[in-house]
Amino acid sequence: MPDLLPFRIHFDDPEIAPLDLDARDAKHARQLASSRRGVSDGAIRKVKIIREQANG
Numbered sequence: 001m002p003d004l005l006p007f008r009i010h011f012d013d014p015e016i017a018p019l020d021l022d023a024r025d026a027k028h029a030r031q032l033a034s035s036r037r038g039v040s041d042g043a044i045r046k047v048k049i050i051r052e053q054a055n056g
Contacts, residue, residue: 009033010046
């Protein structure tokens, strides 16, 4: 089983809060987010991998 990556999903509707979840890839993250929030795939504006922030 592939490792899961942390994703943050942003939606077109500003009233829907961004969702953080773990998924295999961006496509899987999009599917999970749409089913968890009860919206269509088209309602998702952006899917981003959450990267660790380096201490600077």
